[in-house]
Amino acid sequence: MTAENRLPPEIILVPPPPGPGMPRERIRGIVCVCILGGVLCFGVLAVKGVSNSLCVKIMGCVCAGASVVVAASFWWINRCYQAQRRTFLRQHPSGEADPLAGALATAWKEADRVPKLADVRAALADVVELQNTNRACLVCYGEADVPDVGELHFEPEIITPTGAVRRQLIWLVIAGALIAWCLFDYISLLPSWLPGARPLMGGLMYFFAAGAIALSVWVWRGMIRPTYVRLAPGVIQVLVYPLSNRQPIIRSYPMEPGTLAILTRIRKRLILTLSRGENTDVLSFSRMDHPQQRIDQTWRALLSMAPTPPLSDEKLVG
Numbered sequence: 001m002t003a004e005n006r007l008p009p010e011i012i013l014v015p016p017p018p019g020p021g022m023p024r025e026r027i028r029g030i031v032c033v034c035i036l037g038g039v040l041c042f043g044v045l046a047v048k049g050v051s052n053s054l055c056v057k058i059m060g061c062v063c064a065g066a067s068v069v070v071a072a073s074f075w076w077i078n079r080c081y082q083a084q085r086r087t088f089l090r091q092h093p094s095g096e097a098d099p100l101a102g103a104l105a106t107a108w109k110e111a112d113r114v115p116k117l118a119d120v121r122a123a124l125a126d127v128v129e130l131q132n133t134n135r136a137c138l139v140c141y142g143e144a145d146v147p148d149v150g151e152l153h154f155e156p157e158i159i160t161p162t163g164a165v166r167r168q169l170i171w172l173v174i175a176g177a178l179i180a181w182c183l184f185d186y187i188s189l190l191p192s193w194l195p196g197a198r199p200l201m202g203g204l205m206y207f208f209a210a211g212a213i214a215l216s217v218w219v220w221r222g223m224i225r226p227t228y229v230r231l232a233p234g235v236i237q238v239l240v241y242p243l244s245n246r247q248p249i250i251r252s253y254p255m256e257p258g259t260l261a262i263l264t265r266i267r268k269r270l271i272l273t274l275s276r277g278e279n280t281d282v283l284s285f286s287r288m289d290h291p292q293q294r295i296d297q298t299w300r301a302l303l304s305m306a307p308t309p310p311l312s313d314e315k316l317v318g
Contacts, residue, residue, distance in 0.1 A: 013140050014105050016141075107120045114262075114271050115141060121275075124137065124260070140265075149299060151306045154233065159297075161228065230311065233307065235252060248313075252276070253274040255302060258276055259275070270295060
């Protein structure tokens with residue numbers, strides 16, 4: 001199928017599943033961990049013989065405050081989720097009655113997680129209307145704001161490796177600042193107005209781990225295997241440049257039969273899963289720089305009916 005006679009993708013809008021935005025089993029698990037942590041803290045204080053001191057009272061206030069914060073967070077998450085679901089159904093009242101959407105809804109088992117690609121493919125295989133389709137398939141889980149792009153012409157646009165994970169790098173900055181704080185405390189160079197870091201080392205491990213993960217992702221995608229995303233009318237391509245070969249490995253997802261694109265909105269986060277043949281790629285817009293701009297670029301690439309311009313197999317542009 002050439003670009004001139006390419007048909008628009010089959011768009012299926014699937015409303016968010018009913019019920020809470022976070023599984024009750026996970027809520028109970030987190031609450032149990034918080035309670036267990038509080039009990040352990042009280043146990044340690046009791047063993048040290050300070051059960052009647054001010055420390056126990058302070059620890060009790062901290063545990064009570066943490067419980068209130070956890071409960072309020074769960075309430076707010078579920079409130080936002082229900083508002084998202086009402087907005088979707090208000091914009092598309094027939095969403096729950098659509099048989100295609102109903103078949104694909106079975107693949108979205110947890111509202112706070114991206115549906116598994118295998119489950120979506122299994123649900124699509126059961127839908128007779130899509131078995132002999134001559135168009136690409138775009139499934140929108142919880143995403144109702146599908147723009148009208150038409151035959152919009154635009155030059156190929158590039159998302160760089162750093163641009164794809166820029167917002168995630170904030171953890172690297174935080175971890176770096178905390179490591180410097182711990183180092184200065186260890187060599188006794190902290191200013192007098194700063195508290196010591198060594199008593200808080202256990203609580204800081206989460207930030208160190210998040211920084212390490214962000215650093216490893218950045219090094220892998222930006223240095224060891226630089227990965228770019230190229231967007232053009234009717235196609236999204238992922239270009240990987242291995243160290244051993246200057247010519248990139250290209251995974252192409254044209255909006256043609258055989259391509260499956262899954263957009264999943266989880267509260268304010270939007271994740272795109274692309275699949276064609278044995279190739280699969282996931283784009284998380286919440287990690288990118290200027291996420292709304294990246295979302296708009298992706299919509300143009302997915303929906304534009306303009307002819308796809310020639311794309312180089314060796315260079316990013318040209």
